[in-house]
């Protein structure tokens with residue numbers, strides 16, 4: 001049973017209590033696996049500040065024209081239970097017929113909610129499950145082996161273990177835009193806010209900062225919403241995500257085995273050569289990238305630090321547009337808008353921005369490889385830069401407090417949090433669930449893709465082995 005908690009809860013419990021902070025996809029997935037996999041009854045507290053759980057930013061918008069970036073068959077909550085896959089759910093609930101289709105994102109949110117109800121209330125329904133609609137502001141060891149959580153209404157809770165599933169932080173703000181923050185609401189820092197997007201829809205000249213999947217989403221939303229805006233999208237290289245297409249990853253599975261232990265340079269050569277060859281033998285470059293997907297964590301871990309830095313500086317942007325592709329439908333809308341001259345993509349760097357008396361935002365962009373900047377005026381500027389991986393810049397009260405107290409540590413390459421310091425490392429969920437007396441209390445999960453579960457489980461040992 002899912003019960004709604006609306007009061008403090010600091011009474012001792014007969015069951016181990018796991019608090020999950022964040023009820024987006026990751027938080028709900030952890031709750032599902034905990035309930036389905038634990039050999040003993042648990043008490044789970046799921047904290048989510050939004051009204052609905054299982055949705056988060058990605059699956060929260062009810063607009064069915066917003067599509068998943070991944071085919072239905074690859075969006076699963078249970079790696080080993082094909083009968084509980086997203087596609088099986090969509091077949092029954094929505095009449096879906098094509099497992100390779102890009103289905104609406106909101107459906108995936110509904111599937112996640114459905115699976116939680118099944119896991120909590122189904123045959124595994126011996127657990128106590130509280131859903132708390134609140135923002136957790138503090139999670140601190142109470143000195144007696146538990147963690148005390150405080151929410152934004154001053155309520156307190158005690159838990160044996162805490163899972164951080166708070167998702168990505170806000171978008172990266174390029175330095176030239178910092179002075180405009182809080183000065184004008186024409187700078188739209190949250191590309192997912194309905195209010196912000198409504199402002200962009202009304203504007204005549206719109207600058208989208210960033211040219212990745214977020215930009216594609218915003219541009220397509222504007223196109224479908226009947227916007228009359230003239231849009232310019234800018235990023236340093238002006239690269240757009242490629243479209244999905246046929247992929248035969250299995251054809252390259254053996255080749256991937258030859259990639260171990262290479263330097264970045266050697267890896268790059270190998271991947272480029274293989275992709276060229278794949279274009280000739282008709283399997284296509286997508287097959288090569290997809291064949292690498294299950295191995296990227298291992299390859300990354302094998303690289304020396306200097307190569308990882310180089311990858312982030314120079315290669316990541318190329319990797320991202322080939323690896324994180326968009327549905328063909330989305331790609332086509334963007335192409336049509338480009339052909340009609342409604343959307344221009346510019347490779348260059350934002351060098352300055354200011355708010356004019358007229359209310360327009362005047363922006364200077366230095367085109368890539370050029371010396372002179374171009375000045376342009378916009379009625380709205382939308383940040384589509386993707387999440388800021390540098391958590392030390394986070395304004396989030398909970399994360400700032402945890403960082404300050406050393407309960408979690410920033411990743412040294414600016415990729416979110418470090419794997420975990422001694423106090424906060426992830427330990428096998430089995431030992432947490434059995435109420436081990438170890439001092440480890442925090443486990444953090446932030447994994448974007450359901451299909452990565454298997455890897456994560458192996459790598460971090462988060463899940464309780466069934």
Ligand SMILES: Cc1cc2nc3c(=O)[nH]c(=O)nc-3n(C[C@H](O)[C@H](O)[C@H](O)COP(=O)(O)OP(=O)(O)OC[C@H]3O[C@@H](n4cnc5c(N)ncnc54)[C@H](O)[C@@H]3O)c2cc1C
Nearest residue numbers: 022024025026048049056057058068069135136166167448
């Ligand atoms: C537009 C978009 C489309 C995407 N499409 C896909 C796709 O097609 N396929 C795919 O695999 N991935 C996709 N992704 C990636 C997606 O982000 C992940 O798959 C996944 O949804 C991330 O889930 P999460 O739970 O880690 O984070 P989130 O979804 O961000 O959830 C975190 C939750 O924590 C809550 N929270 C944060 N702090 C607190 C606090 N202190 N107290 C209480 N609650 C808190 C937030 O309100 C939020 O609901 C997409 C992402 C975006 C932004």
